Amino acid sequence: MSRGISSEGFGENALKFISNACFGLFVIIVLTLTLIAVTYQPPDPWLQSSKFMSKIFTSVENATYQKDTSILVTGEDVLSISDIGSVAFADPPATITNVTVRAEDEAYLRASMGSCDSSIEAINCSDPGVMVAIKKANLATFSDINLYAYRTPVRGSANTDCDVAWRFKPKKEHSHRMYRDFRRYKLRREASCGFTVIDIGDLHSGENARPQKFRINDSVPTLDQADMSKFRNSKYLYYSRGGDYCKGMNQFQWSFLCALGEAQYLNRTFVVDLDFCLSGSNNPGHGDETGKDLRFYFDYEHLMEATSVIEQKQFLKAWQDWNKIHNHNYIPVRVVPDLKVTPMQLRSEESTVLWRTFDQPEPNNYWYRVCEGESEKVIQRPWHLLWKSKRLMDIVTTICGSLEWDFDAVHIVRGQKAQNKELWPNLDADTSPESILQKLKGKIEEGRNVYIATNEVLPGYFDKLRTSYKIHLLDDYKHLWAPGSEWYNETKALNNGHSVDFDGQMRVEVDSEMFFRGKKHIETFDEITLDCKDGVNTCK
The missing domain is CATH 3.40.50 (Rossmann fold)
Incomplete structure (x- = not known):
């Protein structure tokens, strides 16, 4: 007679099998989680931002970089660009603080009221009241920059003129670079013995206060x-x-x-x-x-x-x-x-x-x-x-200063891309002066200073935009690198006495910095044309 398997025995065996299987699965899960916990490293913000920059500003094709060469981003620009991940830079030196009109300055003015001879026309530029008036005027006039250490004002070209040098940095700039300006101020003495600034000269107009140029010390030191x-x-x-x-x-x-x-x-x-x-x-x-x-x-x-x-x-x-x-x-x-x-x-x-x-x-x-x-x-x-050359940045500072740091910026990509109709079928037409003008009218207020960073080489190409805007192009400032300029003399000395061409890469660096410093930024792709930055069917 054959022995049958009871339902009770089958159930016990099945239960043991399921229990063992569950326990084994549990052990595997625990080991896996333990391994992950040991080997996992949280994302490094430096690496994340670097990867992001490589994706935006370069693209890799057969292990060789094929990229848009019309903008160059370096370390001092990282935090000026939105969408780039957090990067930890050191805070500015604690000893450098933004200059304001202090309470003791105001107290000096109150104490001096009525103690002067208001009939004297000539202004003593070293009078503390002159500095107070200049600080107030600067704070009211230059709202887009932070003002730092002033030098003592000196006599200008007339009895009512005072020249003064000061350091500053644009509020939007995150690098530790500091810039210098020296201006001429025309002042009026008030009956209360205080002073009022009635006119501020242009960038570098205060010649008598011109500080000795800070020498760029990038020479190679000798080993003794x-x-x-x-x-x-x-x-x-x-x-x-x-x-x-x-x-x-x-x-x-x-x-x-x-x-x-x-x-x-x-x-x-x-x-x-x-x-x-x-x-x-x-x-x-x-x-x-x-x-x-x-x-x-x-x-x-x-x-x-x-x-x-x-x-x-x-x-x-x-x-x-x-x-x-x-x-x-x-x-x-x-x-x-x-x-x-x-x-x-x-x-x-x-x-x-x-x-x-x-x-x-x-x-x-x-x-x-x-x-x-x-x-x-x-x-x-x-x-x-990695920062851009100080010599090129001096050119950027001079151009920005001539615009009082109050301008909008447009980046227009043309060149070979505009000629390649297969990859960029609409770019040439979309970046025509007429098309650009129509696009800008809804984005930038008429009459504004507009700096155009571009690789377009045809002279006068953007002249039609001048009917609505004050257009500024890099070639408008050729004197800043022409023979005899500071840039020309310094690079010539660096190049063993041979003159240096202001090449395409230098133009890109200056254009890039001017674009980053504009109050508004209008890009070619997505804002001027719907063509993809890297060619047909590459839009993300």
């Missing part, structure tokens, strides 16, 4: 014997020239900041090559140009102050001299030829020189590849280290 003794005890990160050389400016930034980020992560001095190649893509009408100087485009003085760097020629000479002086007692060097060696693996390396070589074929010889993969989680690109 005392410095040589420190050379052996320092640690350096040296990148050989890779495939990034002569690539576009956006790719250079992305790679250069990767290298600086690795140097900071490893706590090493980075070796900077000032010999720069300007890509033809950043200078329309020209091919790639070697022999440029990095200091033409970026603020090397700020870089030297903000982090540990050494110029490449100086570094190589010091290295060679050390070996000669010390009888070929070579300093320790580790050559890193493989991108697979990550910064994390080099963290404990004790060699004086870490030398990354980039001898592989493209794209495996790009500097920015060092920061890809797992390295991306730990290397923070230090955007705050």
Whole structure:
């Protein structure tokens, strides 16, 4: 007789099976959650904003950057651009405060009332009341800038004129740059013994108060014997020239900041090559140009102050001299030829020189590849280290000052994109003067100062807009880089006595800064044309 399986036994077995399965699933879930908790790293705001910038201002195609070259964003612009994630910059120095009219200034005026001879026409510019009147006038007139330290007013060209120099910064600007102005003020003495400013001169009109020009100190310091003794005890990160050389400016930034980020992560001095190649893509009408100087485009003085760097020629000479002086007692060097060696693996390396070589074929010889993969989680690109050249920023300041920092800005992209009807079928027509004028009428009040940042080269192209607006273009200010100008003389001295062309990349940098400083910003794509920025069917 066969033995049957009772329903009771079957139920017990089924219950045990389900219990074991549930317990096993529970263990798997616990282990998974534990693993996630151990390995998870919260998003780094530096990395997030850097990734965002790379998506907006560059696009990668076959590992080579193809991008809009008409705007250049550097570290000092990051916080000026909306939509970019939080980036932690240091607060401005506590010793620099916005100047206001203090209570003690007002008390001085009240105490001095009736104690002067109002019949005297000539004004004593050093009288504290003059400074109070000038501060009040500036606060009322320049609402878009923060005013900082004043110098004592001095006599102008007439008995009622006083010239004074002061420092300022636009309220919208988040970098630590400070600017200087010196103006002529015409004042009237009141019967109460106070003073009233009746006229303020234009930018840099107060010639008698012109401060001695602050010399840009971006020269390469020489190493003396005392410095040589420190050379052996320092640690350096040296990148050989890779495939990034002569690539576009956006790719250079992305790679250069990767290298600086690795140097900071490893706590090493980075070796900077000032010999720069300007890509033809950043200078329309020209091919790639070697022999440029990095200091033409970026603020090397700020870089030297903000982090540990050494110029490449100086570094190589010091290295060679050390070996000669010390009888070929070579300093320790580790050559890193493989991108697979990550910064994390080099963290404990004790060699004086870490030398990354980039001898592989493209794209495996790009500097920015060092920061890809797992390295991306730990290397923070230090955007705050890379500022535009002070010499170019002086041009920006002068143009903004001539407009009293009160203007709107329009960015018009034309050039090759307007000629390519397959990718941008409407751009040419949409950026015609007539079309632009119609678009602006609903966005910018008639009669306003409007600065147009553009790659359009045809003279007079935007003249029709002058019927409704006060139009300003970069070429209206050619005297600021013409022979004999401060920019011309300083770059010539930097270039061993040879004059420097004001090239397409320099134009882009000035145009970019002018665009960022406008009260209103009108972009070509989305606001002037419905064509996609990167061509047909690429709109997001």
